[in-house]
Amino acid sequence: MEIPVSVPPFSTRVLTEVELRPEKVKQSLADLPLLNTAETGRKLFSTLSIYNRIAIEPATRLELLEMLRYPIRQITTELEKQFVGPPLPLAEKQKTIAEQCRQFHLEMAIGYKRYLIDAELPERAREQERFRGKAALATQRALRHLTGALLVSYQGYSPYPLGTWQEIHALYRHSETLGTKDLLLGDPEIRALPETSVSHAYKQALLLDLSDPYHLPVMMIGRIQQYLDRWAGLAKVLPPTEQFDPACQFLIDQQVDRSGIIYTADAELERPEHYRLLNTVELARRIHSHLTALQNAQEIPADGLSKDFFAASDEAQNLLVRLIQSFGHHPKRNFRRSTRAGTTKVEVALGLNAVNYWINGGAAFVVSSTFVGPNPQRGQISATNHRRQDVHVPDLEFSSWDVMDESAGGLALGKKGHIVARVRVGEIAAVRPAGDRVWRIGVIRWVKSPSSSSLEFGVQWIAASAQAVVVKVVTDEGKESDFLPALLLPEIPGLKQAASLVTTRGIYKADRVFYLDNGFRLYRVRITKPDEISHSFERFQFSMDAM
Template sequence: MEFACHMSNFSLPLLLRAPTPAQSSLTFCEANPRDLKRWISRLPKANLGEMARQLYQGLTELSQLITPSENRLQLLELLRPEVYFVCKHLERHFLNQAIVLDERPRKVANLCQALQNHLATGYKQIIQQVAARYTKDQAGLFSTALQRALHGLNGPLIRANQLYCPVQEGLWLELHQIYQIARQYQLHNTPVDEPLAHHTKALSVEQTYVIALLMGCSRCNQMRQLNIGKLADALEAWSPLVRLQSPAGEHSLFALDPTVDKPPLYSTLFSDEQSSRLLGINTHSLAEAINQYLALPDDQRSPSRLLIPTGINTDLLQHLAAAWGDVAERTFQRTAGQGTLKLCIGMSALHFYVAGQKSFSELLQLNSTSSAANFSLKIANDDEDDPWASAFDTQRGKSSSVLLPYEEIEYPKNDGDNDSLSNGQHTFPTFDLNIVNHSPGGYCLAWQKEVPQQLQAGELVGIQDDSGQGWSIAIVRWVRQVRSGGTQMGIELIAPFAQPCGMQLIREQQNSQYLRTLMLPEVRAMEKPPTVLAPRLPFQEGNKVMINVGGEERRASLSNRRISSASYNQFEYQIYNAPKAAESEKAKPGQEFDSLWGTL
């Protein structure tokens, strides 16, 4: 229900959605903290479904209860940790699944959204009640309700980002309005104890609001699902580094109109006439702190002024530094498109089709090794005085052909014995996608059918046009679900073609197995050198590698890493002129000093 209330001492209307209470009691317990504690103690935590049902029913009833704000706050504070407990443990049903959820996980996700929305509704009711007759002795009650309402709405916002879904209508407007109310009463910087926070003991209304704003301008549709949750966790510690400016100033990279149901946008997208009513967001200090952290050697990062929670990796930090550090400008203009593209997903599929549907071992032209077992005798003590030397069974020979003259043991090879070389006659699925729009740099594509589970932001894909001639190399930049139904994704073209090859890491003891890699051509017009796309592990900058192209093996070194994602790296490389050693690339004694002799 829309609830609007105009106050004589408040310049903005309250547009917070909350029902008007009409019941005088609860059915599941007495409407006091003591009896609610007793009810909570009996919740079946071992049965999450039943616990969620009872909490949902309880929150629904509480929103209809006529009760003083002080009592409502106490009841909500008791229910709040239980709601977060249930939502956290239900996440496994809908996170790290296919982007388009089946009916059951979708219902579980909707249940979590509903639970946190109902919880936020209770705090919004307190805001409405207190704001109408606010006195300074209610500052603690009021600031707590404001912070809790924002925190409650942040949950559905974060979850919508994790599921690449549109944010529910009205949520951004409510977030803006709650912050504006706190600012009107000078409560936006008041610390509020926050027992649910992981990296701080207290959060102000402004810090809690900044968490939502940073989620809104982090380009979450370009991030993997797992990283979105890690980001939300880290923002508690990072929010003090962001400054909100009213009106927006020249240092505000982002801005928003508090009267509009929209997330933050780049300040440059607003007109000069709008600037006076905009709230600006200055993320410069946070982006600078991230860049300073990234510039430190690994062993010096611990004392950094920026708290980096466990699980926040370098790739995510680089993405965030770019998102919050400068305006991202589109290199090419979009053009509405029509027709379809054929698409394959992942390095294995892309390598297979670029190679003309050859198996990896066939492409590398490696000799198949026999799997027959061969045994030989080792003489422990070859001594003429050996008393057993004349025994009748000691002179049969030393090879398995003599030891086992009548049968040969052959061990069958399993398909998984050498995963890096296997795909045999295995084929990979392809998908026909409609073109929404395109530019020289990439495409926006629409999925009409079920979206495969392996589709993620940052994943490699191959695309082929209607002509069926060759495969281009691309990366998934963002994924989103549109309100009209269906899923769209943006892909960026990396190269018009690639040379399929294999690459192994050269080690002193033993080289790694060959892994699928793609050599990309030089683009002189854009000053891009030739590069190689390789799996995330084990390859790193500075590694010495062996590259196999059609059976020809050449030594090379990996240099500047240009792109990194959760599944692959793109390196510049240099091929050595020296031919490969005939027998083995195993390091010889003293080899690590070879480059030193000529300089002494």
């Protein structure tokens, strides 16, 4: 069948030693030591690569691919543990492992695409129905593995393979033509639903990309994929309509190498047959119902998700808020950007420990109980007394970055070459122009790392200044924590933004009382309202009384 997808040419070598008998292959796969990830991974990839480059009867090819799915899934799951989570840029070894994982998905997709190209529509009606079922299965599997390749790219904050989206669109259009997009199929890799379909796989790929994964913490990307395993089917893929509807609509151009864009009134569709609309109204309603239940401390049935998916309420709420922002309404840029790529340099301190250290003038914080003198520990004003070359704390050093893009709301920064600093989405950061004294406070909202020697990330401002402080928690049993670094962010009346505290994870708890020291005196603090909970810090409003 004619499908505009790419597959490698057949090998001209005669490979008589390749085992193609399904019963023999099944036995050899059962004997593989899956705990030996490296050796077993090499054998599986070699076998799959050979299968994809030799002529095999289509039904046999499909059977062999289905046998390979489970062991390859086990290997890729182990590989993911080695590159998902570390700060960026990834080391060369981690980059190599991520690429191995991505290649497994791409090779599996090649196998299923090869089946679709080689299989021929039978003449008998009964056989045609069976053919349609197998074609739907092969298409769904190909879409799942292409989405797997995208997921690896998102989790490594690296570019996805060129042409991936064009192939995803082409496979879905092919299924539309055959009338198989909504046929229900079993898929052992999806535990959230008893049955799935080509349509579900296509919508899940679109939604994963439209969730803006390069702007998300890496662990949240995987959790969104799990959530969409269950709920992607609530979205609808529709033909474009003549009447514009702005509510939760995305425009999908199936001729280009991207997922989709926000559907706006000025969109011009010269050839409507090349477009589809993705409607997320029902999905947004379900997300909102889950969010409301969590906010009201109500238990949410797992309903196909893991039993503990909503157990960490703060993390689950953060995930659902992000999804509402992505699918429920379309954000607009608040500030005009000005591009100044490479012309300006800034200094960046990453992580709460380093930010507290440099806001405190490049000196370790001294609490009031041990500080003797008439003045409190000063913040930015003391920076002139501490030169960078006097500091010998490698983990707390700041680094220099090029400004790639700038607006009133934040910066896009980049660097090429040897990169020592390690960056994570959701990390707190302090930024100042090179040689300046004043640090602004922001949060890293997105990261891209095409290679281990290239990194870009975006910082969104949350405060024009901050005061370095420390906090201490006392448990109900009377156990005291150490003094932990924190930041006191000032009130901004013009933006109706209350003063807030930024602390390490684990401090926030509704109405919790703890202690804050600003270097001059000790205060009793009560948490009043959360502002943001990320994987690396918590920001909340508070009331404070002197001790």
